[in-house]
Amino acid sequence: MRAYLPSAKFVVMVGSLGLSGGLVLAAQYATRPTTSSLNASVSDANTQAVDWQASLREVEAQSGVQAPQAPNPSTVNTLLYEADSSNLTTSVGRKLLINLSNATSQGLGQDDPTQNQLIAQAAAQINASASSTSYTAADLSVVPPTRTSLAAYGNGVMSILLAHPEASAQSTFVAVGQAGDSGSKDSLNSLTSIERGYRAIAQELLALPVPQTLAPLHLQLVNDYEAMAAAYPDMRTITDDPLRGLAAVQRYSGLMDEARRVFTNIAQTLNKDGILFNKDEPGSNWTAFLSQ
DSSP states (O other), rough: GGOOOSSSSHHHHHHHHHHHHHHHHHHHHHHHHHHHHHHHHHGGGSSSSSOOOHHHHHHHHOOOOOOOOOOOHHHHHHHHHOOOSSSHHHHHHHHHHHHHHHHHHOSSSSSHHHHHHHHHHHHHHHHHTTTOOOOOGGGGGEEEEHHHHHHHHHHHHHHHOOOOOOOOHHHHHHHHHHHHHHHSSSGGGHHHHHHHHHHHHHHHHSSSSSEEEGGGHHHHEEEEHHHHHHHHHHHHTTOOOOHHHHHHHHHHHHHHHHOOOOHHHHHHHHHTTTOOOOOOOOOOOGGHOOOO
């Protein structure tokens, strides 16, 4: 935990939250009735409401220990603000520690709703770090959907993909895997050229004339490739900022799956419209998606 506690003041404040949680548990234990008293009062338990506040005050008076108050929200917010870091792993770790300590100090933290809420907050912080350029239909070069334009489009898309073999999922996972195994950044150098390949594909697809009927699918394809390229800078941080790097790998993998589905839909549309390609044409590669 030392990596998540940047200063003595921070340690004291988080420690205070933890101590408050311990006092809450002690108060809960002290106010829990014994077996004998429970058996004696079971007959009227359904007719009388227990004044837990009065019981708590009685325990406080007898023990001389005051039950902790809920942490000051401004104090918690200050801690969360100070926990921000350019390193996503450190930032999320610190905030998760603070939020969990805050919940524990109020007698929470062990229940499923609270834990799910803490996980959702951490996930939102991770997802917020992702950003990429998003294009709209106005950015496309749309043409009428004739047999000629559909055939030219089919050949054009495959020509662009074949022109950038460096944009490879296999090379990406190998580079990231080697960096994770060895802890060395050397294998991550290859991600730079792979990123350029994906970005070039996105830009060339954006400039390609697209038949109107395929414009929605093509736009999604352009944005998927642009988002794939945007994931590579975060992937290269996987040795220094593991959470950011792994989130980028997961994001990239999801985009790859989405792009495959889009390619399959385009292939089915071309096939439905009777657009056929010779084996010597780049468009013949669409059959691979039809077989899926």
